[in-house]
Amino acid sequence: MTVPLPGDPLLAAKLSVPLQVPGLVRRRRLLNRLTRGTEGPLTLITGAPGAGKTALAASWAWSASAPGPVVWLTLDEDDTPGAFWAYVVEGFRRSGELAGDALGAPVRADGVDRSLLTRLAFALEGAPGPLVLVVDGLEKARGDAVHNGLRFLSDHAGPALRLVLISREEPPLPLHRYRAEGRLQEIREHDLAFTRSEAAQLLRGRGPAPEDHLVDLFLEQTQGWAAGLRLCALAMARSGDPAAFAGSLTASEQAVSDYLLTEVLAAQPGPARELLLRTGILNHVHPDLAAALTGRADSGRILQDLARRHAFVEPLPGTRWYRYHPLFAEVLRAHLRSGQPGLEPLLHRRAARWYAERGHSAEAVDEATAGGDWGFAADQTVRHLLVAPILAGTAAFPSADTFSRMPEDTPGARAPLVAAACCLARRDAEGCRARLARAQDAQDAQEEAGGPEAEPADLLTAALLRLLSAPGPADEDAHRVTALLARLPAEERARHPEIGPLCLYGQACAWLRGGRLQSARDGLERAVRACSGDATVLLRHRCLGRLALADALAGALTLAQQHGEASLAFADVHGIPDSQRSGAAGLALAAVAVEREELAEAAVQLDRAELLHDALGDLDLLIERSVLHAQLELARGRWDAARSHLDGQLAEAAAYPAGPAARLAVACATAALARGDAGAAAAALERIPVDEGPPSYTVALAQVRAAAGRPAQALELIEATERSDAVTLPDRVRLVLLRAHRALLDGREDTARTLLVEALDLARPEGLRRPFREAGPWVRYLAGRLNGHSASYAWLASPHAQADHRVVEELSRREREVLQQVARMMSTEEVAAELHVSVNTVKTHLRGIYRKLCVSRRRDAVERAHDLHML
Known part of the structure; x- marks a missing residue:
């Protein structure tokens, strides 16, 4: 359901104190209790339908007995938690006591973030005087979000807030505690009973x-x-x-129903009775809409007369719309279903056409789905580009849930287009592509049969869906979306401000998926700038998160941190609930922490990101999550644990797009190299062949060739990669380190030191530490001989970094002697005999050697010692 804008006349009805009907009995005993109740923080009015709860509270509000301004909110069945809190903020804004614009507002229908409630509580705590919030119909609140938020406000908003809650049942609040603390005034059903x-x-x-x-x-x-x-x-x-x-x-309830039918409905003249039955299916009734459902030109006069006679018909203040008393509407609908079972869906369908003719496409879709007219609902959704809000995740109607009951075999080309959008909204890109293919087949068949060609809205919707679901680069679809968007009338583009940013976002994600990192970063920056207004709030949050992730992959760690934190802060300010937040920003911040060797921070950010749905459902984020877990475990020296995080993805990696496949291949190769297994590292890269892979893939190949003792091939790859404009900062540092290591092994220590200083100077501005740890212990050895350049290395040993596997301790004299004998391929017993010590002593020295060199086998210890020039 659409959350009304501040200027919407229906919002005035939601936030207006109900009108007092003639003949209302002013029940002084209850009015006094209500006045006393609002001297404290919470008053609860509970009772059965029709017990007089609303009439009492409205009478009290009109009596000017309240201790301060009264904000009244009437809940309806289809009000979501996000809509509820949007109404609350708007109500306080209208009271003039709070600056509502500074509070922000929810953007999603199904929840609200705690940060908005915190700001609201803080604002209320500073209010100049008491404020009364009356919530009428609290039993209609969905889930726990509304009740938990009210509990939070009651506990933290300070004495200025006076809550009056009207409900058919006790709300799930800690009423026992409030009673014990004397904070609760109750008016229950037996109190409401008339004397x-x-x-x-x-x-x-x-x-x-x-x-x-x-x-x-x-x-x-x-x-x-x-x-x-x-x-x-x-x-x-x-x-x-x-x-x-x-x-x-x-x-009995049946008697009430019978009475309403016999004494209210049957008492009306024939035209009024027919109008009530045919319009009772609607949430709100307009005279012209009533005329469309009844065929009567005098529908406006009939409605006006029914309202005047208080026949359970109430005008909405400031509008030509009416609404029926809920009990009366329920009776009308039930009577229509039993008396004319096939009429209700037909009436919904007729209402859908009425709304569509007047340009109210969202309402038309609502009525069409209620009437089971899925073809018309899909037609309206595509024709009026309502797929865009579904994809952008705004609070607007329709949503993916609107079409959850639409049959798969709904005819036409537009129904599968809508189904494809719903799949994509649920992060099912494969399902989206399958339904796009069905939509194309249906369109082709339609044109072959002499039917109409696809309209611009169909072409734009299909191109946008292809772009957003593309497994790799989709430049053609992006250009097509841009061209089709330019052909739309200006007023149509203005109605859909989310399409442009969606196009930029989709193209950038496709570039990122295809390994075109810099193009992706540029595209995401443009997408962030293009997002403006409420329609793109959630999209801007997502764009900032993806931009942060792309920054982190490029080694622009400072920017990645800024964009990641901006994404999270933006979500807080706008109250985006966790169910709609993206994990991209959290993964980006985790990546920054991993690259800087801030392992505790990385673990915290990873844990937070994993609580969000798309971190597990989006392929790109899922791969990134697995890679980051592996990198974190490698930094802790847990090789087997690192590999376990990658194995699950490795089995299906051949089918992945180029970017994720290369990312996974490099991570697997890195894990294998950390174990000293160049063969396994080469196999990991060969298992996932990447044509024209990104520079990181080529750098990993160079590292494998170097570790396998093939320096010429490694140098060839290094030189080829250094000429690429797409090489990232981390990979540029790795290339310099590869040259430095080669120079050290060739005995050119001065050159190696110079290259190490170059690598350190490249990495220092971003605090990039991971490449140095992964390069091996020789970095520590060479750093100790930097002489006048030792300051270039000092930052690398920051206390915030996990240094356990970067720092190599000096071997003792006896450990060096043992290592020299081991290098001669002598057994433990032979070493003991040669050095005139016990076998246990040799084993003790070997354990110390393994620990200091960060290895677990003799062979690795000898190779590492050769690398460090210890032998």
Whole structure:
């Protein structure tokens, strides 16, 4: 359901104190209790439907007995938690006591972030005087989000906030605690029951004063139920025999329904009765809409007359719209279904056409889906580009849930287009592509049969969906979306400000998926700038998160941190709930921490990101999550754990797009090299062949060739990669380190030191530490001989970094002797005999050697010692 904008007349009805009907009994005993209740933080009014809860609170609000301004909010069945809090913020803004613009507002229909509630509580705590918030119909609140938010406000907003909650049942709040603390005033159903004097006054207000025994009879039969008494008063006023009527009424629900049918509906003239039955299916009724459903030109006059006579029809203030009392509407719908079972869907479909003819496409879709007219609903959704808000994830209608019941075999080319959009909204890119193919087949068949060609809206929708679901670069679709968008009338483009940013976002994600890192970063920056207004709030959050991730992959760690934090802060300010937040920003911040060797921070950010749905459902983020876990485990020296995070993805990696496949291949190769297994590293890269792979893939190949003792091939790859404009900072540092290591092995230590200083100077501005740890212990050895350039290395040993596997301790004299004998391929017993020590002593020295060289086998210890020039 669409959350009304501040200028929407329906919003005035939501935030208006209900009008007082003529003949209302002012129940002083309850009004006084309500006044006393609002001297404290919470008043709860509970009772059955029609018990007089709303009438009491409205009478009190109109009596000017409140301690301060009254913000009234009437909940409806289809109000979502996000809509509820948007109404609350708007209500406080209209009161003039709070600056609503500074509070922000929810952008999603299904939830609200705690940060908005915190800001609201803080604003209320600083309010100049008491503010009363009346929530009418609290039992209609979905889930726990509304109740939890009200509990939070009650506990943290300070003494200025006075809550009055009206509900048919006790809300899930800690009422026992509030009672014990004396913070709760309750007006319950038995309190609301009319006393004899109140009942007599109510009955007397509708006609001649009834005899005392009739008052007693009505009171007994209704048990003081306000709606029942009012119904009695209405009927008795029209009845020529009040005593006979009183004897016929029972207190059961069926009696109320029967009464509403016989004494309210049946009492209306034929045209009014037909209008009520045919329009009772609607949430709100307009005279012209009523005319469309009834065929009567005098529908406006009939509605006006029904409202004037208080026949459970109420005008919405400031509009030509009306709404029915909920109990009456339920009875009307039930009666229509039982009497004319096939008429209700037809009426919904007719209402859908009425809305569509007047350009209210969202309402048209709502009515069409209610009537099961899925083809028309899909037609309206595509024709008026309503797929865009589905993809952008705004609070607008329709949403993916709107079409959850649409049959897969709905005819036409537009139904599969809508189904494709719904799949994509659920992060099912493969399902989206499958339905796009069905849509194309249906369109081709339609044109072959002489049907109409696809309209620009169809072409634009299909191109946008192809772009956003593309497994790799999709430049052609991006250009097509841009060209089709340019052909739209200016007013149509203005109605859909999310399409442009969606196009930029989709193209950038496709570039990122295809390994075109710099293009992706440029595209995401443009997408962020293009996002403006409420329609693109969630999209801007996502764009900032992806931009941060692309920055991190490029080694622009400072920018990645800025964009990642901006994405999270933006989500907080706009109250985006966790169910709609993207994990991209959290993964980007985790990547920054991993690259800087801030492992504790990396673990925290990873844990937070994994709580968000797209970190597990989006392929790109899923791969990034696995790679980051592996990098984190490698930094801790847990090689097997690192590989376990990659194995699950490795089995399916051959089918992945180029970017994720290369990312996964490089991570697997890095894990294998950390174990000293160049063969496994080469196999990991060969297992996932990447044509024209990104520079990181080529750098990994060069590292594997170098580790396998093939320096010429490694140098060839290094030189080829250095000439690429796409090489990232981390990979440029790795290339310099490869040259430095080669020079050290060739005995050119001065050259190696110079190259190491170059690598350190490249990495220092971004605090990039990971390449140095992964390069091996020789970095520590060479850094100790930097002489006048030792300051270039000092930053690398920051106390914030995990240094356990970067720092190599010096071997003792005896450990060096043991290592020299091991290098001669001598057994443990032979080494013991040669050095005149026990076998256990040799084993102890070997364990110390393994620990200091960060290896687990003899062979690795000897190779590492050769690398470090210890032998």
